[in-house]
Amino acid sequence: MGDFWFEFVEITQTIGDGLLFGATYALIGIGFTLIFGAMGKLNMTYAAASLAGAYVGLAAFTLVNASALVVFLVSALASGLVGFIVYVACFRFIPIDNHLAALMASIGALFFIDEIIVHATDGSPLTFPAMFDDVMLELGSYGIRGDLLFVFAVCIAGTFGLLYVLYRSRLGLATRAVSQQDVAARLCGIDVHRTNAVTFVLAGLLGGIAGSMTAAAVGVLSPLITVPLTIKGLIVTVIGGLGSIPGAIAAGLLVGGLENVFLYFRGVNERDMYVLLLLFVFLIFRPHGIFGSAIDRD
C-alpha cells in the first residue's frame, strides 16, 4: 500500500510537471495554428523567431539589468517585430497561391535567425532570468515549482488575451474573416495584406512570451533548442487540429504531460518515439485533431 501510494504520487507529480511545462508547447502550437488559419501557410521561422525575441529580452537584461517582467515584455515585443519582418520578407511579396516558395523563404529565414543568434552569442548557453524560481509550493507529498506555475499562468493569460483580440475587436473580426474566406473578405473591403501582417505580429507577440517562458523555465537559453521546439510546435499543432486554438492548448498540455510519463516509464531514448506514435495515432484516428474542428484546406 505504501509503495502504491508512493508510486501514485511520483506519477501524478510527473504528469503535473509535464502539464505545466506543456503550456509553452501550447503557445508555440497556437502561433503555428494562427498563421496557418489566416494564410493556409506554414511559417517555419516561428519557433526561431520566438527564441530570437527571448534573446532580445535577454540583451535588455544583460545591458540595462532590466527586471524579469520587463525582460518578458521586451521579448514579446521583439518577437512581434520579428514576426512582422518575417511576414514582409517571406510572405508579403510571394504570390499568395505559391505555398512552396513561402515555405522555403521561411526556412531561409529560420537559418538566418539561427545564425544571427549563434554569431551574437558564440552558441554559448546564457543565464535567463526567471520569476519565482526560488518558490516551491509544498502540497502534502507534492511539490509545485513556483516559476512553472507562473509560466503556466502567463501562457493562459496570453491565450486569453489573444482570444479577446480575435473575438472582441474589429481587428480580430478581419483576421477571422480572412481566415475563413479571403476572397469574400477582400470584397468586403478588408485589406488582406494588412490583416495578415497583424496576424503575424499577434502570433509573434505570443511567440515571444512562449520563447521567454521556455527560457525562464529552463533557466538557460541556447540556439540548440530552436529546431526541437519547431518540431514539437508542429506536432502540437497537428494533434490539436489545424487552425484550432483550444485544440493547440489541449494538445500542448497533453504532449507535455505524456512526454514525462514516457520518460518515467520507458527512458529518455524511447520517449520521443512514443510522442511520435501519439501523433500517428491522431493522424489515423482523429485527423481533425482533439476537438475535430480542423480547417480542411491545404
Add this chain to the structure above:
Amino acid sequence: MSYYLGLVQLIGIHTLLGLSAYVLMLTGQLSLGQAGFFAIGAYSAGILTVIFELPILPALLAAAAIASFFAFLVGFPALRVKGLMLVVATIAFSEFVRLFFFNLSWRVPRGDIEVGPDSTNGFREIRFFVANGWSAWEITAFVWIFVILVMAALWWTDRSRAGAVLRAVGEDELAAQSVGINLTAVKVTAMTAGGFIAGIGGALYAHTATYVDHLTFTVLLATFAIAYPILGGLSSVFGTLVAVIFIQGVLVEGLRFLGDWRNIVFGLLIIAAMNLKPSGLFDARTAQVLKRAVGLGGKD
C-alpha cells in the same frame, strides 16, 4: 583534385535526395520525410557491405529496395493527409526513423575490432570504396551513373503520359480523379519511387562519407531535400540539379571565403531567391531563355 571530385560526388548524392522529393512534389505531396528514407538506404547499404560483406552494387540495390518498401508502407496512410498535415506526418516519420537508428546497436566482431551500427557512437568503417582501391574518379563516376540514370528516367517519365498523370494529380486531385486517374496508385507509386531514389542516395552517401550517425539525418537534411526542387523549380529535373549546385557548390563551398558571414548570407540568399524567383531558379522562363541561347528553342 580529390576536393573537386568529392564535391561533385556530394552534388550527385544531394541531387538524388532532391529528386526523391521532386517526384512527390509533382503529385502535390510535400514530404519532409525524405531524410528518413535516405537514412534507411544509408544504414541498410552500410550493414550489407560491412556486416554481410556484400559488394557495393547488390548492397546498394537492396538498400534502395528496402527504402522503397518503407516508402510504399508510408504511402497509404499518407493518402489520408494533405498539405501541412502531410509535412508534419512525414517529419514525424523521419524523426522516428532517426530515433530508431539512434537506438540501434548491431555489432559483430571482425578481426580484433567490432563493426556495425553502434547507436549514438554512429556507424563507422563503411569503407568499401577506399578499402577496395577505388580512385576518386571511379567513385565519382559510380555516383553519377545513378544520378544520370535516375534523371533520365524521371525526364522520360515527365515527357510521357505517366508524367502528365503525375502532374494532373498535383494540379487538381478532383479533376484528375474525375478523368479516371487512380489517386491511390499514383500517389503511392510516387512515394515508393521517391523512397527508392532517396535509398540510392543514402547508400552512396554512407559509402562516400564512410561514417553515419543519427545526427546526419535530422530535419535539416529533410529540409534540404525539399529545398532543392523548390529552389530549382518543378518544371524539370534540371531545376533540382541547378539548385543543388547553387546550394552545395556556391553557397556552402563557394562562399567559404566569406568566413564567418557565409552561413548568414546563406539564409538571406534563399529568402532573396524565393522572393525574386518564386517558381524556382530554373523555372519555365529561364529554361526558355537558356534554350534560345544555345539555339535549341523555338519562339513561343
Add this chain to the structure above:
Amino acid sequence: MSAVRLSTTALASMAVAALIAFAQPVSAADERTVKIAGWGAKSGPLRSFGVNSEAVLKAAVQSINDSGGVKLGDGTVAQMEFTYYDSACNADQAISVARKVESQTEALIGIGPTCSGAAAAMYGIFQKTVDDESDTGLQFPILTDTAIRPGLAKKSQWTFRNVPNEITMYDELFAWLRAQYPDAKTIYGGTETDQAHSKLTFAIVIVPMAKKHGFEWVGGGIEGVTGKVREGYENVLEVSKSSNWLMADTNFSVQARAFKKSGADMMIVSSHPFTTCGMLKEMKRQRIKPKVLVGLTSSSSAETLKGCSAAAEGMYIPTGFAPITDAAAKVAAAAEANGGSADLHSAAAWENAHIIKQVIESTGIMAKPETLNDDRRKIRDGLETLVKVDGLMGDIGRVQDEGESVKPYVFVQADSGTWKVVHDPR
C-alpha cells in the same frame, strides 16, 4: 518583367562571383612559409569550439613567428602561416575541407575539425595504414584538438589527437575524492545520451572508475560494473534510462526527481554546458544538495559559468587545462585578446602548433612546393615517433599505436563564478 530579368542577372552574377573566388588557384609563395590549416565549427550551435580553437591557434602561430619562426631542413628560417576554415560541426563539410586542404593548398598538416562526430566521419576517408597501396584514402597528417570522444584517432595512421585522456583523469579524480570524502558511499547520475562523448564517458569511464574507488551506485551497485573500464556499461545506461536526457532537452523535472529520490552522496552530471546548466538549475529548484557533485570534463569551460555559475557552485571536474602555469596563463590571456577562450578543448591548439614546429625542425622539412608530399609524410612519421613533448601544463605523452595523447590534468571546482584548481596531481 524587368525585375525578373534583373533578378536572374543578379543571382547569376552572385554565383559567378562566388565561383571565381572559389576556383582561385593557390599562389606560389615567393619566400618559403610553413603553412598549416585549421578547421572547426564556426557556425551552428557549437560555434564556440571553432572560435576558441581559432583564437588559440592564432596566438600560437603569432608566438612562434615572434620568436623567430620555424627552422627548415636546409637551415632557412621560415614564418608559420595558418588559414582557418568553418566546417560547422558537419561531417560533409569536415570531409570537404579536409579534401580541399589536402589537394588545393600547400598546408603541411591540418588541425581540425573540433567536433567529435565530424572527426569520426572525417578520419574515415584517410588511408588506414601507411604505405597500403590498395587503400586510396587521403594521405595527409591531422593533429586534432577539441574532439574528445574516446578512441577515434586509431582509425587511421595519419590521424593524431591531442585531447585529455579521460580514463586516467577520472580514475585519479575518484581516488582523490575518496580521500576527501571518506564517508561518501553512494553515487547516482545521468548523462545526455544523444551525444556519444558524454554518454560513453559516463557509462564506460565515470561510473566504473567511481566503483573502483568504492563509490557504489545507489541500491547495491550495478550488475556487471566491476571497476574496470567498459565493463557493464549497457547496464549503466539501462539503470539510468529515466535519469538521462538529450542534448536539446528543456525539461529536467523527472530526471532531477530521480536524483532526489536516490539520496546519493555523490551525483554525476555528465553532459555539455547547455543541459548541464538546465539540469543543475532544476536540481537547485528541487533543493537537491549532494555531498559531492561531479561533472563531465567538457563542462569545465567558460560556457558553464556563463550559463549557471550559481547552480554549478561546488561541482568538481577534471580538466586538461587551467591557467596555473605562466605559459598557460599567457595562452589564456592571448586567446582572450583574440576574442576566444582557452579551455580544456581549445588550449590543445596552442600545443599542437608548437608540436608541429618541433616535428618540422626535427625531421628537416623543406616547405617547397615540390617537396609537399614528402614533407607531409615526414611530419606524419615525426608525430608517430614522438614520445613526449612539452605541453602547457607539463609533459604530454602519447599512446603509441593509437595516435592519442596522455596529458597532464588538474581538478577544478566551480567557486563563485570561476574554476578554482583544488588539486594538482602533476
